[in-house]
Amino acid sequence: MPSAESKPKTLYDKVFQDHIVNEQEDGTCLIYIDRHLVHEVTSPQAFEGLKNASRTVRRPDCTLATVDHNIPTTSRKNFKNAADFIKENDSRLQCTTLEENVKDFGLTYFGMGDKRQGIVHIIGPEQGFTLPGTTVVCGDSHTSTHGAFGALAFGIGTSEVEHVLATQTLITRRSKNMRIQVDGELPAGVTSKDVVLHIIGVIGTAGGNGAVIEFCGSVIRGLSMEARMSMCNMSIEGGARAGMIAPDEITFEYLKGRPLAPKYGSAEWNKATSYWSSLKSDAGAKYDSEVFIDGKDIVPTISWGTSPQDVVPITGVVPGPDDFEDENRKTSCKRALEYMGLVAGTPMKDVVVDKVFIGSCTNARIEDLRAAAKVVKGRKIASNIKRAMIVPGSGLVKEQAESEGLDKIFTDAGFEWREAGCSMCLGMNPDILSPKERCASTSNRNFEGRQGAQGRTHLMSPAMAATAAIVGKLADVREHVVASPVLGKASPKVDVQQPKFASPETEDELDRVLDFPADNEPHANSSAPASGGGKSSGLPPFTTLKGIAAPLDRANVDTDAIIPKQFLKTIKRTGLGSALFYELRYTDDKENPDFVLNQGIYRDSKILVVTGPNFGCGSSREHAPWALLDFGIKCIIAPSFADIFFNNTFKNGMLPVVVSDEVALRKITDEARAGREVEVDLVNQEIKDAQGNKITSFEVEQFRKHCLVNGLDDIGLTLQMESKIRNFETKRTLETPWLDGSAYLRRDRRGATMVEAAPVPKTNRGDVKNEPLEW
Numbered sequence: 001m002p003s004a005e006s007k008p009k010t011l012y013d014k015v016f017q018d019h020i021v022n023e024q025e026d027g028t029c030l031i032y033i034d035r036h037l038v039h040e041v042t043s044p045q046a047f048e049g050l051k052n053a054s055r056t057v058r059r060p061d062c063t064l065a066t067v068d069h070n071i072p073t074t075s076r077k078n079f080k081n082a083a084d085f086i087k088e089n090d091s092r093l094q095c096t097t098l099e100e101n102v103k104d105f106g107l108t109y110f111g112m113g114d115k116r117q118g119i120v121h122i123i124g125p126e127q128g129f130t131l132p133g134t135t136v137v138c139g140d141s142h143t144s145t146h147g148a149f150g151a152l153a154f155g156i157g158t159s160e161v162e163h164v165l166a167t168q169t170l171i172t173r174r175s176k177n178m179r180i181q182v183d184g185e186l187p188a189g190v191t192s193k194d195v196v197l198h199i200i201g202v203i204g205t206a207g208g209n210g211a212v213i214e215f216c217g218s219v220i221r222g223l224s225m226e227a228r229m230s231m232c233n234m235s236i237e238g239g240a241r242a243g244m245i246a247p248d249e250i251t252f253e254y255l256k257g258r259p260l261a262p263k264y265g266s267a268e269w270n271k272a273t274s275y276w277s278s279l280k281s282d283a284g285a286k287y288d289s290e291v292f293i294d295g296k297d298i299v300p301t302i303s304w305g306t307s308p309q310d311v312v313p314i315t316g317v318v319p320g321p322d323d324f325e326d327e328n329r330k331t332s333c334k335r336a337l338e339y340m341g342l343v344a345g346t347p348m349k350d351v352v353v354d355k356v357f358i359g360s361c362t363n364a365r366i367e368d369l370r371a372a373a374k375v376v377k378g379r380k381i382a383s384n385i386k387r388a389m390i391v392p393g394s395g396l397v398k399e400q401a402e403s404e405g406l407d408k409i410f411t412d413a414g415f416e417w418r419e420a421g422c423s424m425c426l427g428m429n430p431d432i433l434s435p436k437e438r439c440a441s442t443s444n445r446n447f448e449g450r451q452g453a454q455g456r457t458h459l460m461s462p463a464m465a466a467t468a469a470i471v472g473k474l475a476d477v478r479e480h481v482v483a484s485p486v487l488g489k490a491s492p493k494v495d496v497q498q499p500k501f502a503s504p505e506t507e508d509e510l511d512r513v514l515d516f517p518a519d520n521e522p523h524a525n526s527s528a529p530a531s532g533g534g535k536s537s538g539l540p541p542f543t544t545l546k547g548i549a550a551p552l553d554r555a556n557v558d559t560d561a562i563i564p565k566q567f568l569k570t571i572k573r574t575g576l577g578s579a580l581f582y583e584l585r586y587t588d589d590k591e592n593p594d595f596v597l598n599q600g601i602y603r604d605s606k607i608l609v610v611t612g613p614n615f616g617c618g619s620s621r622e623h624a625p626w627a628l629l630d631f632g633i634k635c636i637i638a639p640s641f642a643d644i645f646f647n648n649t650f651k652n653g654m655l656p657v658v659v660s661d662e663v664a665l666r667k668i669t670d671e672a673r674a675g676r677e678v679e680v681d682l683v684n685q686e687i688k689d690a691q692g693n694k695i696t697s698f699e700v701e702q703f704r705k706h707c708l709v710n711g712l713d714d715i716g717l718t719l720q721m722e723s724k725i726r727n728f729e730t731k732r733t734l735e736t737p738w739l740d741g742s743a744y745l746r747r748d749r750r751g752a753t754m755v756e757a758a759p760v761p762k763t764n765r766g767d768v769k770n771e772p773l774e775w
């Protein structure tokens with residue numbers, strides 16, 4: 001779909017533009033979603049919403065589901081079904097709920113008995129489900145991974161999952177363009193994980209807020225697809241909505257022969273690659289911000305603290321509060337040192353490690369395992385290492401590694417060779433750290449409690465984690481491996497039989513008239529009652545809110561802190577108030593009297609005033625706003641917010657207010673500290689004191705305000721755009737036919753009936769006896 005306008009565009013601009021179904025005057029866009037990945041944690045409430053409203057999944061052919069977060073990674077030799085295999089009640093319920101839902105809605109599902117099962121961000125690319133120029137979403141923040149293909153891929157909350165399931169579209173706005181150019185050459189032993197950790201150290205965890213990052217430059221061009229995926233994966237840790245890399249020959253090579261990619265050599269493949277080749281930023285395209293990095297300045301990088309921006313070269317020392325100028329960072333540093341059990345000035349290489357975890361959607365692909373195996377080969381893990389785990393990202397990665405003998409290299413060295421899943425990346429399953437255990441980890445988040453309550457995480461590359469296992473301390477791979485560079489360049493190809501599928505029908509007449517009756521369209525200034533595709537009022541309206549405001553003196557509050565992983569196992573949206581800020585509110589299950597929400601009037605807070613920036617960073621879990629809401633907090637005031645959290649609050653009838661003016665924020669905080677009520681008047685966009693005196697005004701997007709004030713439900717509104725969505729789909733079938741349900745499920749040309757395609761079943765519920773594991 002070539003873009004029409006001639007103004008130089010960025011890669012992001014092009015992909016975004018090609019997916020607009022409708023654009024309102026205030027810039028609110030309805031965009032079409034090509035690919036939707038679903039996992040068990042963020043989908044139950046979405047499916048429940050569909051069922052309650054008697055809605056169906058619009059495009060089962062563009063939806064792919066798997067289980068990854070909750071599942072044990074122990075041997076599946078005796079696996080019969082998930083219900084028997086998963087011992088923990090809540091985890092089992094989330095997985096079996098997904099199994100029921102994929103059956104009820106007719107979705108393609110890779111269950112635990114299917115070797116294509118794996119971490120959602122590993123299986124999408126592996127299958128060719130992720131393709132250049134597509135929009136890809138998932139109820140998971142690391143959906144940014146798929147941007148490595150030149151896709152616009154981003155994490156969404158559960159309300160948006162429901163929206164995509166029902167409408168195959170999303171309501172969103174344009175992000176800013178940020179370019180990060182890494183030129184030159186990487187020194188030996190430096191991998192893409194070091195590059196991205198280094199970048200996050202430079203820009204900070206809020207550096208990319210509101211933006212989509214385009215990674216470019218000679219270093220990026222020289223990376224394999226898997227290495228590019230590791231980089232885009234962690235764009236979210238840099239605060240960005242998404243990361244993107246322009247597709248090139250390396251991308252096309254990777255896609256050849258993937259089951260869901262157009263068949264290599266076919267007319268469709270040629271058409272696709274010619275479109276994909278146009279997906280690069282035009283010369284002269286404008287970026288809102290740019291960062292230049294010289295590859296030669298990057299050394300193996302490792303995290304020391306509790307935020308992904310807390311990184312140092314392995315050759316460095318643990319920093320102290322005096323190393324930072326910013327007050328927020330000084331405070332965070334003090335707290336992080338205490339949590340991590342580290343003393344400022346200690347050489348990183350002196351830090352002793354207890355456990356090693358090689359896995360996660362950042363680094364559990366075949367190249368990652370090869371890089372680790374290269375370090376480990378012929379060696380043994382150090383005697384102080386209590387446990388070292390290799391967790392392949394998917395059953396196919398596992399199989400490939402076994403065919404290369406990597407499993408043997410690892411087990412001979414003393415590593416555990418596990419089954420695919422998220423594992424110790426977030427400890428929603430049995431793989432966790434014990435309190436105070438220190439882990440060398442290839443995952444992406446080192447938040448407090450992330451890998452287990454009081455666990456201590458150091459982020460690094462697979463080669464560095466493998467070196468730590470051998471040395472028993474954090475260590476520099478360059479001092480322990482002679483051969484270099486450790487980073488492999490080739491993208492392994494999954495050797496698969498190309499599934500047969502009929503090419504989509506294209507003779508349908510393309511209706512180019514995209515007009516839609518004006519009185520049915522959502523409009524910022526209209527409160528016309530909904531009609532047609534569904535009801536559009538569903539949330540309690542938000543006009544003004546007056547109440548006690550709790551002050552919170554923290555920066556970069558992540559959603560793991562707002563609601564820790566153990567509470568994500570619910571299949572409901574309610575009842576999470578008691579879990580809000582769990583680790584901060586309770587010590588050994590007893591209330592911590594120092595935490596503001598445990599004190600007097602603040603127990604009844606309706607507003608939260610946060611003094612530090614970037615509130616709600618990290619995971620896409622909508623459980624964070626649900627927990628705040630259940631506690632009674634409907635409005636959060638902060639200098640800035642992380643994008644996904646910000647979005648999620650609106651979907652629940654809540655209001656996040658950005659107050660970046662320091663004086664105004666201080667005044668509001670003073671009112672909060674004095675225990676006086678604060679009033680948030682959305683209609684007039686003002687914050688007032690208890691007497692009604694204006695403290696400050698604030699900005700809010702008009703469409704969002706309209707929905708909040710009128711209590712409107714997005715899905716109902718979007719369903720009224722049915723004819724525009726249908727027209728977009730018709731055009732998509734004609735111009736990019738490879739995006740219509742290739743292989744697994746194909747959409748009938750009349751658009752309604754779903755037909756099943758060989759060779760895989762529509763659902764795989766883990767019934768190994770009746771469902772094929774080979775394909």
Ligand SMILES: CC(C)[C@H](C(=O)O)[C@@H](O)C(=O)O
Binds near residue numbers: 042142155620
């Ligand atoms: C469970 C899910 C919402 C979450 C995410 O969005 O990132 C998880 O994958 C994580 O890594 O914390």
Ligand code: SF4
Binds near residue numbers: 119120426443
């Ligand atoms: S970040 Fe960790 S928990 Fe989240 S999807 Fe990736 S592997 Fe799973």
